[in-house]
Amino acid sequence: MLAEQPDKVRALAALLAGPGAIRPADWLFVLVMLVLTAVLLLAVRSLWQMQRELTRLGRQLDGLKPEPVEEPPDTAVAQVPEPEPSFPADLPEPIREPEPPPELRAAPAETVSNWVYPLETEEKLLDAVRTGRHSLALELFDQLENMLHASPDDVFRQVLHNAALNMRQLMYDFNESELDPSIAGPDLIQQLDQVTRAEASGLVRTFADRLGGAFQRRASQKQSDIVVQAKTFIEANYRSSLTVNAIAAALFISAPYLYRLMREEVGISPAHYLNNLRIRHATRLLRTSDKNVAQVAGEAGFETEQCFFRQFKKQMDCTPNQYRNRYSTATFSPLFGD
Numbered sequence: 001m002l003a004e005q006p007d008k009v010r011a012l013a014a015l016l017a018g019p020g021a022i023r024p025a026d027w028l029f030v031l032v033m034l035v036l037t038a039v040l041l042l043a044v045r046s047l048w049q050m051q052r053e054l055t056r057l058g059r060q061l062d063g064l065k066p067e068p069v070e071e072p073p074d075t076a077v078a079q080v081p082e083p084e085p086s087f088p089a090d091l092p093e094p095i096r097e098p099e100p101p102p103e104l105r106a107a108p109a110e111t112v113s114n115w116v117y118p119l120e121t122e123e124k125l126l127d128a129v130r131t132g133r134h135s136l137a138l139e140l141f142d143q144l145e146n147m148l149h150a151s152p153d154d155v156f157r158q159v160l161h162n163a164a165l166n167m168r169q170l171m172y173d174f175n176e177s178e179l180d181p182s183i184a185g186p187d188l189i190q191q192l193d194q195v196t197r198a199e200a201s202g203l204v205r206t207f208a209d210r211l212g213g214a215f216q217r218r219a220s221q222k223q224s225d226i227v228v229q230a231k232t233f234i235e236a237n238y239r240s241s242l243t244v245n246a247i248a249a250a251l252f253i254s255a256p257y258l259y260r261l262m263r264e265e266v267g268i269s270p271a272h273y274l275n276n277l278r279i280r281h282a283t284r285l286l287r288t289s290d291k292n293v294a295q296v297a298g299e300a301g302f303e304t305e306q307c308f309f310r311q312f313k314k315q316m317d318c319t320p321n322q323y324r325n326r327y328s329t330a331t332f333s334p335l336f337g338d
Helices: 007-017 024-063 119-130 134-147 153-173 197-220 225-237 244-250 255-265 270-288 293-299 305-316 320-327
Strands: none
Touching: 119 134, 119 153, 119 197, 119 270, 134 153, 134 197, 153 197, 153 270, 153 305, 153 320, 225 244, 225 255, 225 270, 244 255, 244 270, 255 270, 270 293, 270 305, 270 320, 293 305, 293 320, 305 320
């Protein structure tokens, strides 16, 4: 059985059996094992002594740390009082400007919490531009700017954004040959965020000036009674299910004849004029009410929600929900009152 065991086990078994049973090769293995054990013990002892020595040296070093030296207190410098300036007794008294009367004194700036969104002034401005009352439009814009002079910068720019966007929608009342699209600039809305407040206000005022002038020139041109009656009828009934054939029938003329007259005198077709009015009404509902998009589309006169989305996206460059999220007057409630 010992022949089947490894050499190391056989050597230990021989050692236990007695000296006579140990072969020379087994004695060599035993000596090697004893030497290795002695070396291991010496190494452990050396490490233990080294640790004690390092601990002792560390304690000695802690005792050699220098004590902090207290700096002598600064000697106080005697403060020599400065002599008071003397003035000649015959100097005249300083001249004081008289206070202005109470009615001319500047009133304290109105706090933002007392403001309300200037929706009425903004709508009067858009109506003045659209009806060609050029001078009134500029006066209303200056009034709107004065109402916002103390508003936070983001609120100031949001109101200008909305005014510019709604005035740009009014441009759809003109055809391309009648009105140069560059009067607003292709990136007017983006520019309002990249310039100073004064420059942004100047850009929108210039836009209102040019667009109001274009509407004023159109208003000065004489229109036929049929076109005037058609526009009046559309503005009174655009929120209903109105069609071009229904408009023509109400005026006792044919639809092609009405189409030709409005293209010649107004510059756009009856359907185009009708859609413009519906989009304007929809923008007001989106800004001032909590009605959903389907309700807004129905109240604005669109037969389907898909048709409303398509026309709105075309004229406003955004979806109805995007427009509401950005320009709803409810978003200004923390800044403009209750």
